[in-house]
Amino acid sequence: MKLLTAIIKPFKLDDVRNALSELGIQGMTLTEVKGFGRQKGHTELYRGAEYVVDFLPKMKIEVAVDDDQLTSVVDAVSEAARTGKIGDGKIFVTELAEAIRIRTGETGGDAL
Amino acid sequence: MRTAAIVDKPMGGTHSEAVSRPPAGRSRAMALVHLLVVGALGLAPSWALAEEVLDSGDTAWMLTATALVLFMTVPGLALFYAGMVRSKNVLSVLMQCFAITALMSILWIFWGYSLAFEDGGGANAFIGGLSKMFLAGVTVDSLSGTIPETVFMTFQMTFAVITPALIVGAFAERMKFSTMLVFMGIWLTVVYAPVAHWVWGGGWLGDWGVLDFAGGTVVHINAGVAGLVAAIMLGKRKGYPGTAMPPNNLGYTIMGASILWVGWFGFNAGSELAADGVAGMAMAVTQIATAAAALGWMFSEWISHGKPSVLGIASGAVAGLVAITPASGSVGPMGAVAIGAAAGVGCFFAATTLKRAFGYDDSLDVFGIHAVGGVIGAILTGVFAAAALGGSGFGDGNESIIAQVVAQGVGVAATIIYSGVMSFVILKILDALMGLRVDEEQEVEGLDLALHDERGYIL
Numbered sequence: 001m002k003l004l005t006a007i008i009k010p011f012k013l014d015d016v017r018n019a020l021s022e023l024g025i026q027g028m029t030l031t032e033v034k035g036f037g038r039q040k041g042h043t044e045l046y047r048g049a050e051y052v053v054d055f056l057p058k059m060k061i062e063v064a065v066d067d068d069q070l071t072s073v074v075d076a077v078s079e080a081a082r083t084g085k086i087g088d089g090k091i092f093v094t095e096l097a098e099a100i101r102i103r104t105g106e107t108g109g110d111a112l
Numbered sequence: 113m114r115t116a117a118i119v120d121k122p123m124g125g126t127h128s129e130a131v132s133r134p135p136a137g138r139s140r141a142m143a144l145v146h147l148l149v150v151g152a153l154g155l156a157p158s159w160a161l162a163e164e165v166l167d168s169g170d171t172a173w174m175l176t177a178t179a180l181v182l183f184m185t186v187p188g189l190a191l192f193y194a195g196m197v198r199s200k201n202v203l204s205v206l207m208q209c210f211a212i213t214a215l216m217s218i219l220w221i222f223w224g225y226s227l228a229f230e231d232g233g234g235a236n237a238f239i240g241g242l243s244k245m246f247l248a249g250v251t252v253d254s255l256s257g258t259i260p261e262t263v264f265m266t267f268q269m270t271f272a273v274i275t276p277a278l279i280v281g282a283f284a285e286r287m288k289f290s291t292m293l294v295f296m297g298i299w300l301t302v303v304y305a306p307v308a309h310w311v312w313g314g315g316w317l318g319d320w321g322v323l324d325f326a327g328g329t330v331v332h333i334n335a336g337v338a339g340l341v342a343a344i345m346l347g348k349r350k351g352y353p354g355t356a357m358p359p360n361n362l363g364y365t366i367m368g369a370s371i372l373w374v375g376w377f378g379f380n381a382g383s384e385l386a387a388d389g390v391a392g393m394a395m396a397v398t399q400i401a402t403a404a405a406a407l408g409w410m411f412s413e414w415i416s417h418g419k420p421s422v423l424g425i426a427s428g429a430v431a432g433l434v435a436i437t438p439a440s441g442s443v444g445p446m447g448a449v450a451i452g453a454a455a456g457v458g459c460f461f462a463a464t465t466l467k468r469a470f471g472y473d474d475s476l477d478v479f480g481i482h483a484v485g486g487v488i489g490a491i492l493t494g495v496f497a498a499a500a501l502g503g504s505g506f507g508d509g510n511e512s513i514i515a516q517v518v519a520q521g522v523g524v525a526a527t528i529i530y531s532g533v534m535s536f537v538i539l540k541i542l543d544a545l546m547g548l549r550v551d552e553e554q555e556v557e558g559l560d561l562a563l564h565d566e567r568g569y570i571l
Contacts, residue, residue: 044358046423047477048464051356 001096001109002070006061007035007089008081013059019080020063023072026112029062039087058089064096066109167258173387174263180378181270185277186213188375192368192430193281196423196476199360200558201285202568208289212277212296219300220269221247227305229268229313237316240309257385267382268308275304275331281476282339283346283548285357286555289563291546295538299338303534307334307527321507322523323497323516325394326383328438328490329527336483337528338535340474345539346548348473350555362422369426373402376433380440390504394440398433401452405432408456413464424460431459431481435489438520442493444502451492455485487524494520 008016013030020028034055041054065073074091082088101111190209194202216224226244233241244250247265254261276296283292310317311324324330349357359365380398384391409428414420435455436448443451463480474480494517497503510516539548549555554562561567 044356045417045419045421046358047427048417048468049353049357051358053356 001099001112002065002067003094003096004061004063004065004070004073004077005092005094006063006077006081007033007058007091008061008077009083009087009089010057010059012081012083012088013061015080016061016077019076020073023069023076025063025065025069025073027063031060031062033058033060037087037090056087064099064112066112164255165258166255166260167386170258170386170388171260171263173391174259174267174382174385177378177382178263178267178270180375181267181274181382182213184372184375184379185270185274186210188368188371189274189277190368191364192372192426193284193365193476195361195364195366195368196281196359197284198357198558199569200560200567202360202364202560203564203566204289204559205280205284207564208280208292209277211289211293212280213273215293215297216273216276216300217269219297220272221265224272224300224305225265225268227301228272228308231314232309236314237319238310239306239315240313259385264385267385271308271327271331271379272300272304275327275335276300278332278335278478278482279339279342280478282343282474282478284475285559286346286349286549287342288547288550289559291542291548294546295342295542298538298542299535302538303338303531304330304334307530310526311523317523317526320519320522321509321516322519323442323493323507324438324490324523325441325493326380326437328434328486328493329523332434332437332482332486333490333524333527334531336479336481336486337531339478340472340483341532341535342539343474343479344472345536345543348471349475350552352473353468353471359423362426366422366426369429372433373429376402376437380437384441390441393444393504397440397443397445397448398436400445400448401436401439401455402429402432404449404452405429405435405456405459408432408453409460410456412457412460427463427477427481428456428460431455431485434459434482434485435492438486438490439493439496442497442504444496444504447492447496447502451489451496454492455488458488459485483528490520490524491517494518 006016010032017028034057036054036056039056041052041056044051044053061077063073070093074093077091098107099109099111100107186209190206193205193209197205223242223245225247226242227240230241230244232239250261250265252260252262256264276299279296279299280292306315308330309315311322311327311330312318317324317329322329351357376398377395381391381395384394406425406429409431410420410425413424432452432455435451436443439447439451459477459481462484463477466484467474467477467480472479494506495501495513497506497516498513499505506512506516507519510519542548550559550562
């Protein structure tokens with residue numbers, strides 16, 4: 001199993017969620033986060049006082065998938081979240097040692 | 113033109129006890145005739161009193177205008193300021209405005225009204241008397257011109273409330289609440305009341321023919337200069353200007369600015385103290401100048417920084433309201449456009465460039481908007497009051513634009529010097545007695561928790 005952690009632009013959230021649903025992904029975890037990469041931050045200006053805001057709001061989506069689903073899920077998220085402009089975000093893939101459904105005690109792929 | 117409740121210099125030697133409102137503009141000649149007749153015939157005061165009848169139309173409008181001006185401070189100004197501070201200080205600013213409203217109201221009836229509007233006898237050029245302390249003699253039947261004196265007194269009270277409250281923006285986020293209250297109480301007594309008396313109460317600036325219809329010098333330059341002095345004496349906020357101090361909620365700020373805009377019709381059109389043509393023109397030019405200034409600031413910012421901003425257009429509107437205040441009884445519509453546009457651009461420069469160049473931390477630009485806008489308005493009032501430029505004429509004794517501008521300059525300079533020096537002295541004494549600033553730990557924690565044990569946002 002793999003854990004996908006995707007950092008995306010907030011306005012792309014609905015597109016990504018729909019794309020994952022179409023693949024039959026049953027659940028995901030969403031967190032509102034802030035951060036920056038190559039996009040850096042933005043500037044704000046109040047009566048001539050300019051502030052550089054380093055951390056921009058982003059959405060972090062975490063999805064656990066079976067190994068055989070990995071490629072299609074990565075592709076779906078990439079396509080749905082892409083605008084082609086700097087700041088589209090990143091996808092991190094990590095090994096997932098175990099998953100347990102709390103209600104039934106199922107483990108592994110059955111718990112996803 | 114707003115004036116004393118008492119005619120201090122009746123002509124022909126008759127001392128009239130009548131509370132009357134020296135008239136402005138075209139009615140001035142009529143009043144002169146009236147006074148000459150009274151003087152020549154040596155008629156008794158009772159005759160003059162009989163002339164003063166309550167006008168229900170005027171009274172209805174002034175009751176409304178009074179409520180509108182109070183609405184400018186709470187919640188208008190309070191919200192305007194609260195939106196601009198950081199979230200840890202949002203309540204402190206609301207609290208300061210609210211507490212000032214309450215304290216000034218009480219001090220006004222204790223002695224403020226009497227000092228500003230009563231006859232001061234030998235010292236009348238500079239300060240009024242104490243005969244109406246605790247509103248002695250102000251009854252249900254007392255008249256001030258064509259309105260009840262209670263209404264006149266309360267209308268003036270709302271001005272005495274908003275003027276100190278304006279100063280809050282200069283020392284926001286760092287002043288001790290206790291010292292702030294004491295400062296405001298003393299400031300009302302020794303700065304606001306005398307300056308109001310100079311212009312409206314029969315004092316020496318009125319004798320110069322200074323045109324200040326609704327309080328450009330008395331309210332805005334007065335508060336703006338006191339704010340600058342306070343900002344400098346308290347020192348910069350910790351971290352200013354390196355640390356980001358963005359406004360916590362510009363939605364509050366634009367709501368506040370909008371309330372100020374609406375309330376200002378009471379401030380300016382109400383200053384006629386009657387429901388008449390001058391009040392109507394005052395209302396029109398208030399709207400016109402405000403619109404011109406909002407656009408002036410918006411376009412200045414758009415051109416110089418690339419984007420028009422909400423804080424910018426709201427600030428511009430307030431700058432326009434400030435600038436048209438002294439002019440609202442004596443200029444025409446196109447004069448208002450010019451005054452508003454000048455204020456929008458001028459105050460934009462003052463609040464963005466000038467402040468940065470000098471490095472003082474006038475947190476919410478009380479000086480940059482109220483003093484600078486007030487000066488622009490006061491001086492240009494001298495220009496656009498000219499009948500040739502659509503105005504309704506100069507002040508008593510002034511025959512030309514130059515003479516009127518000189519008179520306006522005298523009013524501006526006197527207010528700047530007096531307010532600056534007195535504010536400095538009061539703050540210096542209070543610094544020694546009580547301390548002006550919260551300590552560093554309280555400032556970092558935020559005044560809401562440090563001084564009031566409350567938080568503005570529990571979300």
